[in-house]
Amino acid sequence: MNGRCVSVWVVLALLAAGCSTAPVIEDPGANRHIVSIGRDGGLEVIEPGRPIRENPGRQPEAVMKQAFGHIVDGIDSFDPTGSGPIDVVIFIHGGLNTKKASLERAADIYPLVLSDSPGKYPIFVNWRSGPISTYSAHLGRIRQGEIFTTARLTAPVYLFSDVATSLVNAPKSWLVTGGHMVETTVKRDDSYLDAYTAGNHNVLFTGNKNSYERLGRTLKWLGTGPFKLATTPFAYTMAKPAWDIMLRRTNTPFYTPEDLENTTHNIGFGRQAGSGALYELLLALRDDIAERKSDGRRPVRITLVGHSMGAIIVNRILSLRLDLPINNVVHMASADSITNLLDRVVPFIERENTRPGADVRFYSLSLHPENEDREASVGGLSPSGSLLVWIDNMYTTPETVLDKRSGRWTNMERALPLISAQARSKMFFKIYGLNDCGADRQDGVIAEPQEHGDFDNLPFWRAETWWGLASVGAIPGCAGSTSP
Numbered sequence: 001m002n003g004r005c006v007s008v009w010v011v012l013a014l015l016a017a018g019c020s021t022a023p024v025i026e027d028p029g030a031n032r033h034i035v036s037i038g039r040d041g042g043l044e045v046i047e048p049g050r051p052i053r054e055n056p057g058r059q060p061e062a063v064m065k066q067a068f069g070h071i072v073d074g075i076d077s078f079d080p081t082g083s084g085p086i087d088v089v090i091f092i093h094g095g096l097n098t099k100k101a102s103l104e105r106a107a108d109i110y111p112l113v114l115s116d117s118p119g120k121y122p123i124f125v126n127w128r129s130g131p132i133s134t135y136s137a138h139l140g141r142i143r144q145g146e147i148f149t150t151a152r153l154t155a156p157v158y159l160f161s162d163v164a165t166s167l168v169n170a171p172k173s174w175l176v177t178g179g180h181m182v183e184t185t186v187k188r189d190d191s192y193l194d195a196y197t198a199g200n201h202n203v204l205f206t207g208n209k210n211s212y213e214r215l216g217r218t219l220k221w222l223g224t225g226p227f228k229l230a231t232t233p234f235a236y237t238m239a240k241p242a243w244d245i246m247l248r249r250t251n252t253p254f255y256t257p258e259d260l261e262n263t264t265h266n267i268g269f270g271r272q273a274g275s276g277a278l279y280e281l282l283l284a285l286r287d288d289i290a291e292r293k294s295d296g297r298r299p300v301r302i303t304l305v306g307h308s309m310g311a312i313i314v315n316r317i318l319s320l321r322l323d324l325p326i327n328n329v330v331h332m333a334s335a336d337s338i339t340n341l342l343d344r345v346v347p348f349i350e351r352e353n354t355r356p357g358a359d360v361r362f363y364s365l366s367l368h369p370e371n372e373d374r375e376a377s378v379g380g381l382s383p384s385g386s387l388l389v390w391i392d393n394m395y396t397t398p399e400t401v402l403d404k405r406s407g408r409w410t411n412m413e414r415a416l417p418l419i420s421a422q423a424r425s426k427m428f429f430k431i432y433g434l435n436d437c438g439a440d441r442q443d444g445v446i447a448e449p450q451e452h453g454d455f456d457n458l459p460f461w462r463a464e465t466w467w468g469l470a471s472v473g474a475i476p477g478c479a480g481s482t483s484p
Contacts, residue, residue: 021051022051022052022053022054023051023052023099023100023103023104024049024050024051024052025046025048025049025052025103025104025107026048026049027048027107028048029074030046030048030106030107030110031045031046031047031048031067031070031071032070032071032073032074033071033074033106033110033121033122033123033124034046034103034106034107034110034123034124034126035067035071035123035124035125035126035277035278035281036052036099036103036126037125037126037127037128037252037253037276037277037278038054038055038056038057038128038277039054039056039128039133039137039249039252040055040056040057040147040252040256040257040258041058041249041251041252041253041254041255041256041257041274041275041276041277041278042055042056042057042058042059042256042276042277043055043059043063043064043067043277043280044277045059045063045067046067052099052103057256057257057258058256058258058259058275059277064277064280064284065284068280068281068284068285069284071123071281071284071285072284072285072288074121075088075121075288075300076288076297078121079118079119079121082118082119082298083298084119084298085298085299085300085301086119086121086298086299086300086301087119087120087121087301087302087303087327088120088121088122088123088285088300088301088302088303089113089120089121089122089123089302089303089305089460089461090122090123090125090302090303090304090305091106091122091123091124091125091305091306091307091310091460091461092125092127092304092305092306092307092310092311092313092314093105093124093125093126093127093129093307093308093310093456094129094306094307094308094309094310094311094333094335094387094455094456095129095243095246095308095309095335095387096129096130096131096387097126097129097130097456098130098131098132098133099126099128099130099133102124102126102129103126105456106124106126109122109124110122110124112445113461116459116461116462117461117462120461122461123281125253125278125281125310125313127249127250127253127278127313128249129246129249129309131239131242134241134242134243134245134246134249135238135239135241135242135245137245138158138241138242138244138245139151139155139158139159140152140155142245142248145248146257146261147257158241162237162238162241163234163238165237166233166234166236166237166238167233169233169236169237170232170233172236173232173233173235173236173237173394174229174232174233176236176393176394177228177232177236177383177384177393177394180373180384180385180389180393181221181225181384184370184373184374185218185221185222190208190368190369190370190434193205193431193433194207196413197431202424202425202427202428202429203413203428203429203430203431204428204429204430204431204467204468205430205431205433206430206431206432206433206448206469207433208368208433208434208435209433209434209435209436209448220376220380221374221376221380221384223380224376224379224380224381227380227381228381228382228383228384231378231381231382231383232382232383235382235383235390235394236383236394239390239394239395240394240395243391243395246309247309247312250309250312250313250316251316252276253276253277253278253279253313254273254274254276254278254279254316254320255273255274255275255276255279256274256275256276258274258275259274259275259276260274272320272321272322273320278313278317279320282317282320282322282324283322285300285302285324286322286323286324288300289324289325299325300325301325301326301327302324302325302326302327303326303327303328303329303330303461304317304318304326304328304329304330305330305332305460305461306330306331306332306334307332307333307455307456307460308332308333308334308335308387308388308407308452308455309335309336310332311331311332311333311334311335311336311406311407312334312335312336312340314329314331315336315340315341315344315345316344318344318345318348319344319348326348326352326360327359327360327361328360328361328362328363328466329345329348329349329360329361329362329363330362330363330364330365330460330466331362331363331364331365331406331407332365332407332455332458332460333365333366333367333386333388333407333449333452333455334364334405334406334407335387335388335391335405335407336405336406336407337398337402337403337404337405337406338401338402338403338404338405338406338411338412338415339402339403340406341406341415342402342415342418342419345362345427346419346420346423346427348360349361349362349423349426349427350420350422350423353422353423353426359426360426361426361427361428362426362427362428363427363428363429363430363466363467364406364407364412364427364428364429364430365407365430365432365449365455365458365465365466366407366408366409366412366429366430366431366432367386367408367409367431367432367449367450367451367452368409368431368432368433368434368450369408369409369410369431370434371386371432371434371450371451372385372386372388372389372408372409372410372452373385373386373389375389375451375452386451386452387452388405388407388408388452389408391405392404392405392408392411401414401415402415402418409429409431412429413429416429428466428467430466430467432448432449432450433448434450435447435448435450445457445458445459446458
């Protein structure tokens, strides 16, 4: 999701925390394709027609075994007349997605994947990253990385401090975002991208289309400057704690708080993580895949797809070294750092491709640098830039460029020489060009993302999305552009 709701999430958190209704999925087949993870990493059971309640902790082993059994059974009964490997595509959404919206999106998309791409079995991993949920946890639940039952008593102090710090930081926030505004207004030349990609076989620029008109956006961007003076200090400071809670929740799907709080619960020697729902799912898949090898059933190969902060979770999976048959790793506008890409993705690609006959690949999809820098939120009244720009400029303090987001091409291109030739031959980077109708929808998907949130609607399960140009069917009213 893009940053449109960021500027108002503080108010929403105070008004709506604890008042939202639990989502309900009626589809009886959804539990074969969707995993819902609670705020502390526990599994939330999906039963047709029943509310999916918040689970604050670890589910009993029998409950998780039954839930993941639905998924394993679904894979077993999938495409019974087919041959060759079954492609399991695991999709992990990004930050600022509410539980209800992400679950409903997954319920809508998984049938589309099944009908659109025979042979591909989608699994959606939904985790709690909504702005209300995360900021509320900062105010009244989490203190220094741990759950405190008395945190609500100090919530007013934290809120007052957030507001006061926003006002104190106002001059700094104006300098940072103003500097970004000036720099990206002056440096807009993208003519090098065509030549750059022509000389690099693993970099693809899709090209600008339909004479994209920049003047109107520039005038709007400059004209809303006075309003940004009022909103920037609060977006700069008050949203950062929610980002911190989101980062916490990229860990809890592997380690729940119960795993780490004391010695009464022993994680167990030899385990690489705790009892988080995602880790247990991965173990269930690993065991089933091993059984397939022994009894001669169709093999499985896995594609991991992470959008935005979902890429952080994907990278954590790679670091577990679970010996899963991961064939493709796809980052869509990754919110993880370049350092983590170099430390987790590159070694994985190098290691996996030493196996006989292996062809394990990595794909990174990015917005055009101008779209990244100029994305407008709340009608242009809040700081400009995509969520990745906000993270780099407002929510983190990078020590070097390597600590910035790998999903921004202007960051990543400077780090490419640091990747070994062995790994780089299997790593591919795609930049979407400016396209004034690239986000038009057809059949529930889009052709070329123009904003950070558009990646949610890309046909992430198709190989041509990871590498290639949109090629199937023209989008009505959008001459020169095609849909996936």
